[in-house]
Amino acid sequence: MRVMIIGGTRFIGPPVARQLTEAGHDVTVFHRGQTESELPRRVAHIHGDRLQFAEHHDEFKQLQPDVVLDMAAFTQQDALATVTAFRGVARRLVVISSQDVYRAYGRFHESEPGVLERVPLTETAPLREKLYPYLGEGRGLDSYDKILVERAALGSTILPATILRLPMVYGEGDYQHRLLLELKRIDDRRPAILIEQRMAAWRWTRAYVENVAAAIALAVTDERATNRIYNVGDTEALTYAEWVRLVGHEARWGGSVVVAPDNTLPPKLSPLKGNYNQHLVADSTLIRVELGYQEPVPRMEALRRTIAWEREHRPENVDRLLDYATEDVALAELRARAAADAPRSPLLP
Numbered sequence: 197m198r199v200m201i202i203g204g205t206r207f208i209g210p211p212v213a214r215q216l217t218e219a220g221h222d223v224t225v226f227h228r229g230q231t232e233s234e235l236p237r238r239v240a241h242i243h244g245d246r247l248q249f250a251e252h253h254d255e256f257k258q259l260q261p262d263v264v265l266d267m268a269a270f271t272q273q274d275a276l277a278t279v280t281a282f283r284g285v286a287r288r289l290v291v292i293s294s295q296d297v298y299r300a301y302g303r304f305h306e307s308e309p310g311v312l313e314r315v316p317l318t319e320t321a322p323l324r325e326k327l328y329p330y331l332g333e334g335r336g337l338d339s340y341d342k343i344l345v346e347r348a349a350l351g352s353t354i355l356p357a358t359i360l361r362l363p364m365v366y367g368e369g370d371y372q373h374r375l376l377l378e379l380k381r382i383d384d385r386r387p388a389i390l391i392e393q394r395m396a397a398w399r400w401t402r403a404y405v406e407n408v409a410a411a412i413a414l415a416v417t418d419e420r421a422t423n424r425i426y427n428v429g430d431t432e433a434l435t436y437a438e439w440v441r442l443v444g445h446e447a448r449w450g451g452s453v454v455v456a457p458d459n460t461l462p463p464k465l466s467p468l469k470g471n472y473n474q475h476l477v478a479d480s481t482l483i484r485v486e487l488g489y490q491e492p493v494p495r496m497e498a499l500r501r502t503i504a505w506e507r508e509h510r511p512e513n514v515d516r517l518l519d520y521a522t523e524d525v526a527l528a529e530l531r532a533r534a535a536a537d538a539p540r541s542p543l544l545p
């Protein structure tokens with residue numbers, strides 16, 4: 197099968213390109229040439245900007261991809277451009293979306309207050325009613341909305357589409373370094389990692405990058421995925437405290453996760469803004485039942501590899517993000533309060 201990947205050279209794209217190539221498919225990545233990573237030599241590159249797809253029309257026609265996999269559509273305009281460029285050229289489109297399309301995300305993000313959404317979220321769960329979730333946050337994401345990306349991608353009968361909604365993805369190459377602060381504390385042999393109760397109990401669906409890549413490769417190569425929308429993610433969504441304990445276990449940490457009552461930690465240690473009563477748990481049964489998806493890499497092996505990569509690629513400025521003196525004071529206060537609250541033993545003076 198000939199597969200054209202739009203993007204494909206940063207984090208999740210490279211393992212997808214690798215897995216498809218190893219399975220014998222011909223892969224071409226289309227990207228600007230600003231981000232390069234080690235891809236198999238058989239992978240062909242077309243350098244160009246997706247804002248100027250029209251300049252590459254002849255190359256696309258000559259290549260005649262069976263499937264176009266868009267890993268880098270963030271706006272409605274992005275997705276419309278892909279549909280326009282590959283309608284009548286490719287047979288099928290696969291688009292990478294996100295679980296931030298669900299209304300539960302709006303509840304969590306506090307942009308759409310209301311009754312908590314029931315989890316786990318299936319693919320038919322209500323979507324956000326407010327568009328542009330990051331508008332005005334100054335992160336260059338004002339036009340970002342995967343709801344509009346999905347709508348545009350699903351809008352053509354000539355180029356049928358598959359949508360994959362991804363959870364929080366971790367693993368080698370993660371430029372967001374999702375384990376950064378926890379792992380740094382663990383490696384510095386901190387006695388404790390402090391977490392406020394509401395965040396400690398918060399569940400979020402995660403997935404390891406190689407496993408996500410396997411789900412994407414499956415959706416690309418299995419025709420049954422045509423016109424379908426699938427959640428991707430681990431079957432079990434751990435709480436944040438469980439997740440940190442697991443990382444600590446795999447990293448051979450002797451410390452403990454200490455859960456503090458809500459609003460008792462100093463601002464530096466408080467959770468980021470969000471309604472942590474709203475869990476972000478997705479149900480990934482559909483892709484398992486319909487396409488037979490299974491994770492190729494077990495969770496502890498995934499964590500082992502991620503920890504090794506994170507240790508080798510730790511950003512230099514990480515110390516600036518941590519304040520162990522403040523943590524020590526907070527921990528001592530918590531312990532003092534716990535000791536004072538504990539019922540006095542009649543044997544103690």
Ligand SMILES: NC(=O)c1ccc[n+]([C@@H]2O[C@H](COP(=O)([O-])OP(=O)(O)OC[C@H]3O[C@@H](n4cnc5c(N)ncnc54)[C@H](OP(=O)(O)O)[C@@H]3O)[C@@H](O)[C@H]2O)c1
Pocket residue numbers: 202203204205206207208209210226227228229230231232244245246247266267268269270292293294295362363364365366
């Ligand atoms: N990471 C997560 O936790 C997570 C969660 C949910 C959803 N997702 C979704 O997963 C997808 C994949 O993310 P990723 O970072 O791993 O992607 P990736 O495909 O590995 O990297 C992004 C690619 O897009 C290319 N690119 C960027 N702007 C371009 C442009 N204007 N024209 C052509 N190519 C362009 C980059 O190469 P050049 O720089 O060389 O152009 C790079 O190859 C995204 O759609 C993201 O929204 C990720």
